[in-house]
Amino acid sequence: LRDLRSGGSVSPLHSPPPSSSSPSSASSSSSSYNATQQRLPGAIIIGVRKGGTRALLEMLNLHPDVEVAKAEVHYFNVEEHFRRGLAWYRAQMPFTLPGQLTVEKTPGYFAAPQVPVRVWDMNPAVRLLLIVRDPAERLVSDYTQVLHNRLTQHKPYQPLEELLLHKGHINHGYKALQRSLYHLHLARWLEVFPLEQIHVVDGDALIRDPFPELRKAERFLDLPPRINPSNFYFNTTKGFYCLLSAGHDKCLDESKGRPHAPLSTQALKKLCRFFRKPNKRFFEMVGRSFSWC
Numbered sequence: 001l002r003d004l005r006s007g008g009s010v011s012p013l014h015s016p017p018p019s020s021s022s023p024s025s026a027s028s029s030s031s032s033y034n035a036t037q038q039r040l041p042g043a044i045i046i047g048v049r050k051g052g053t054r055a056l057l058e059m060l061n062l063h064p065d066v067e068v069a070k071a072e073v074h075y076f077n078v079e080e081h082f083r084r085g086l087a088w089y090r091a092q093m094p095f096t097l098p099g100q101l102t103v104e105k106t107p108g109y110f111a112a113p114q115v116p117v118r119v120w121d122m123n124p125a126v127r128l129l130l131i132v133r134d135p136a137e138r139l140v141s142d143y144t145q146v147l148h149n150r151l152t153q154h155k156p157y158q159p160l161e162e163l164l165l166h167k168g169h170i171n172h173g174y175k176a177l178q179r180s181l182y183h184l185h186l187a188r189w190l191e192v193f194p195l196e197q198i199h200v201v202d203g204d205a206l207i208r209d210p211f212p213e214l215r216k217a218e219r220f221l222d223l224p225p226r227i228n229p230s231n232f233y234f235n236t237t238k239g240f241y242c243l244l245s246a247g248h249d250k251c252l253d254e255s256k257g258r259p260h261a262p263l264s265t266q267a268l269k270k271l272c273r274f275f276r277k278p279n280k281r282f283f284e285m286v287g288r289s290f291s292w293c
């Protein structure tokens with residue numbers, strides 16, 4: 001893999017989208033001062049939704065050579081954004097010094113079929129991070145988030161089991177279930193990118209003990225090891241690890257680590273049985289296995 005710290009340096013515009021500005025203006029900075037520039041990302045966290053993408057991004061941001069886009073950009077998966085072109089995408093990025101790595105996370109990229117080719121067109125050498133989590137747990141987390149949104153908007157909602165089961169059988173059409181079929185989505189990425197360019201992060205391990213996962217991610221990104229165990233402490237009130245850096249203490253907000261919507265043991269068993277085959281396919285694809293239900 002080439003050095004990707006400067007994101008946009010690897011002739012990023014193979015096929016500029018229709019409304020993008022000229023290649024030279026899109027690949028260079030829109031503005032600069034003190035040698036800082038906004039650069040295209042050298043690494044992208046592509047998913048999975050509810051896998052721990054925010055935690056991973058914030059934790060990578062502890063590294064002095066990393067700057068992250070604070071908000072999800074949704075450039076490659078939202079047509080309205082994509083039509084604005086790479087110059088717009090770059091303008092969403094943080095200012096970085098030469099040698100710093102820009103990282104963005106948009107979990108919606110992983111399952112969106114149009115995204116892999118578009119990312120490749122931006123930079124075929126970009127490094128991809130995929131954080132996965134037990135697919136059954138992820139599905140419940142996904143449902144819980146949608147439920148929370150509907151409740152706050154005073155909209156009606158269906159119980160999880162009603163969405164998940166149809167006449168006692170798993171409803172294959174349920175969107176949150178589809179998003180947990182990692183092998184289907186990864187297959188599309190592997191049509192475009194070699195596996196070596198996709199680093200799989202164990203989201204369950206990141207919850208239990210973040211440091212080892214961060215060390216592996218640093219290595220994948222060719223970053224010198226700068227993140228330390230002392231950057232993390234377990235917050236008993238939050239029930240999760242929080243971050244410590246330069247005397248600042250930061251936990252993720254209350255939308256991360258919510259109590260999950262209940263699911264009967266029987267339905268969970270069905271779900272786990274359903275995921276057995278897809279999980280096996282995913283393990284074969286990535287050449288490692290996870291202790292999922």
Ligand SMILES: Nc1ncnc2c1ncn2[C@@H]1O[C@H](COP(=O)(O)OS(=O)(=O)O)[C@@H](OP(=O)(O)O)[C@H]1O
Pocket residue numbers: 048049050051052053054055107141142145206207240241242252255256257258
């Ligand atoms: N340190 C720490 N603090 C809080 N939360 C943590 C942490 N590490 C991982 N997680 C897990 O991240 C889950 C949310 O994943 P995402 O950030 O990918 O969600 S989203 O797709 O962006 O909405 C979120 O899922 P839920 O527990 O289901 O809310 C968390 O379990």
